[in-house]
Amino acid sequence: MEGDERAFRVALVTAELLNPPPGGLDALAVLEEEDWGVIQLPASDYPEEVVAPLLDQVAEQTEEFARHGYRLAVVGCHDGLADVLARHGVAPLPQLDPATAEELRAFLSTGEG
């Protein structure tokens, strides 16, 4: 392996935190500052038949990162995520539903993520 610029840190982020309303917490900006990559969770405004296959893809990809020892965390709350991750053999991940950028930054940097 030759290595590159990656930071080996991946956050599973709710679509609502990734696409915040005006004035809302911009999780993407914080994750970029803290050198995390992102796997987006399906948006809550999609019908269930859209969410389920997308969530299955999230779990498959997360399992690959977990298997290779990447640091993983969940940012935000997404119904059904824990179950689908468990079905794909991914152990429970550190999780935070942040209210502020400072709270998210602390979570990402303390090693709890």
Add this chain to the structure above:
Amino acid sequence: MAGVAFVAHCLLNQNAKVDGGARTAGIYSPLVEELRAHGWRIEQMPCPELAFTGLQRFWAVKEQLDTKAFRRHCRRIAQAVASAIEAHVEREDDVVLIGLEGSPSMGVCVTSSDEQLGGRPTWPEGSSELASGRGIYIEELAAELAERGLPMPRAIGVSHQLPDHDPAAERAALAELLEA
């Protein structure tokens, strides 16, 4: 009309790249800045190669991935993404697609091609595998949308892995796509 950009997975997660391919620690910020500046919603597509050939995959050209099994895998992802696109089309949202030029899977106008490459994984010095055309996943997504009677969204590929990458030109092309 709201705008929704379906973007290649690695543009938000460079950790998904083949080893040696990550240009940033995690997020490719020029794309995010441009989408935010124009008020577009971001929707990340799954990476076709990550879950199929894994994080320890070799660099590959399109011919090496172009099997029925990989196309079935791409089609499964395309069906999931097409359903999301369909939901936005029904809401009359403006939808664009942002892939990755030079990718055997996610190329929009430029993919990688070499009919001879195979066997022991060496890469001849100075070889240029770039070729005009779509990557396999983009082909499968276009086919899935066509079967559903949905139009192919306006599309562009981020060019940061091409040898003649011009950041200013890339930003201008993104802005033009989003403002069209």
